[in-house]
Amino acid sequence: MDEDSIILQKPLSQLIADQLKRRIWNKEIQFGERLLETDLAETYDVSRSTIREALKILEIEELVISQARKGTYVADFTQQDLDEIIELRTLIESQAFKHAVNNLDQKHFRDLEEITNQMKAKVDEKDWNELFDLDMKFHSYVVNLCGNSRIIKIYDSLQVQIRTFLMHLDQYYSSHQSFYDEHKELLQALASKDVQIVNERVKNHIEYVEEKLLGVGAGQKSELEKEEV
CATH class of the missing domain: 1.20.120.530 (GntR ligand-binding domain-like)
Structure with missing residues (x-):
């Protein structure tokens, strides 16, 4: 199975999570930066629920932190x-x-x-x-x-x-x-x-x-x- 086939089989939320990871690693998104669902949904032309799923993936991987009534932020790497x-x-x-x-x-x-x-x-x-x-x-x-x-x-x-x-x-x-x-x-x-x-x-x-x-x-x-x- 080639790489393109694997990518096509990934859920959209996973593809977006992968892109966000890459942007963090490329230092396009900074540690501690707030990630807004509305902005990301517009950037990737998807629903906010898809963005929420993507951010949940990153939260499980400890790359982002979600705080009640404060929002979601890229985790600081201490x-x-x-x-x-x-x-x-x-x-x-x-x-x-x-x-x-x-x-x-x-x-x-x-x-x-x-x-x-x-x-x-x-x-x-x-x-x-x-x-x-x-x-x-x-x-x-x-x-x-x-x-x-x-x-x-x-x-x-x-x-x-x-x-x-x-x-x-x-x-x-x-x-x-x-x-x-x-x-x-x-x-x-x-x-x-x-x-x-x-x-x-x-x-x-x-x-x-x-x-x-x-x-x-x-x-x-x-x-x-x-x-x-």
Whole structure:
């Protein structure tokens, strides 16, 4: 089934929810911004009930918040949200990637190579949004091969939150090239079939982000953890 067929099968409310997500990720709609049903219904030429359904989808995904007598707003993405996503990614992806190693065959490596090739093209175009979409595609592909249905289900439920988290990263990477290079190194680690190398590479990939976002290096982090104890 091709992508167009899948899109045609989606309810209208889901299609609108997807477009609103994309506008948030593209920073066309800002965190904390109020979303008015009447304006959105006019923009998308649909009924207000369809817009309400779309906003309900986004509310379930924790991308918007509805407040009685106040309206619906795009949820703020706080420092705590960033911390929690980093922690979750470390826990889930380090385990999933390790388990996926022995399940990867030549077809899987060709698919992952194709994703990294697409990333290389987006590096040349300096397109962060497409790079982040491909990042999600790369990581989800490997997680889905871990053989643990519950890990896969939990990771799938976090997709929107993780993608929203990624939109913060463009200001922390030195270049589009460095972002691509990390994924090339991840692929090389997987190809080595060495679980320890894969685990270290995944954690380094995520901890690099943690250091940039939180301003805490590995040494500082250890000292802070000692103080907390």
